[in-house]
Amino acid sequence: MPRNLKEYTKKRNFKETTEPKAVKKSSATKTMFVVQKHDASHLHYDFRLEIDGVLVSWAVPKGPSMDPSVKHLAIMTEDHPLDYGHFEGVIPEGNYGAGTVMVWDIGTYENIKTINDKNISMPQCLKQGTIEIILHGKKLKGAFALIRTHLGDNEKNWLLKKIDDKYASTKDITHKEKSALSNKTMNQIARAGVLYEK
Ligand code: MN
Numbered sequence: 001m002p003r004n005l006k007e008y009t010k011k012r013n014f015k016e017t018t019e020p021k022a023v024k025k026s027s028a029t030k031t032m033f034v035v036q037k038h039d040a041s042h043l044h045y046d047f048r049l050e051i052d053g054v055l056v057s058w059a060v061p062k063g064p065s066m067d068p069s070v071k072h073l074a075i076m077t078e079d080h081p082l083d084y085g086h087f088e089g090v091i092p093e094g095n096y097g098a099g100t101v102m103v104w105d106i107g108t109y110e111n112i113k114t115i116n117d118k119n120i121s122m123p124q125c126l127k128q129g130t131i132e133i134i135l136h137g138k139k140l141k142g143a144f145a146l147i148r149t150h151l152g153d154n155e156k157n158w159l160l161k162k163i164d165d166k167y168a169s170t171k172d173i174t175h176k177e178k179s180a181l182s183n184k185t186m187n188q189i190a191r192a193g194v195l196y197e198k
Pocket of ligand 1: 045046059
């Protein structure tokens with residue numbers, strides 16, 4: 001089934017939020033990934049992969065880890081438009097996901113998933129619940145996996161983990177806390193957002 005942005009549009013009031021409107025674009029040759037730090041009711045990181053003209057998205061409460069022994073819960077959320085990958089700002093109070101959004105990391109990714117030496121397409125990986133990718137970000141580098149789990153009988157629950165390679169590390173990558181786009185901190189983005197609204 002082709003992916004669509006109906007749920008994204010339904011949840012938002014574009015008269016109030018500056019988040020991008022839902023436009024489905026054809027995928028470029030290089031596929032994008034983005035991780036947005038989102039200070040909503042609960043701070044989390046939104047991990048998004050360009051697949052089939054949209055950003056397929058997971059909310060990761062603990063954020064990504066470079067430690068291959070760590071698995072972090074990643075809850076699948078609605079698909080977002082590709083333009084969302086460059087959205088940084090403040091979603092106003094009373095709106096869906098109200099709070100500050102930072103582009104914490106952005107770059108391209110490669111699908112490395114194979115079965116019996118055959119490449120598996122990203123839509124197929126999604127369907128099968130196993131994604132293996134190499135990230136070329138400013139902060140996140142190397143191989144990662146997303147694996148669907150049945151924790152709490154909820155098929156929206158996946159696990160994000162680092163695959164062991166030369167980039168693996170036990171250092172907490174979330175300590176790198178400035179925007180990959182603007183080099184701003186969350187506080188700087190929050191303050192700019194408030195000024196913008198007035
Ligand atoms: Mn979010």
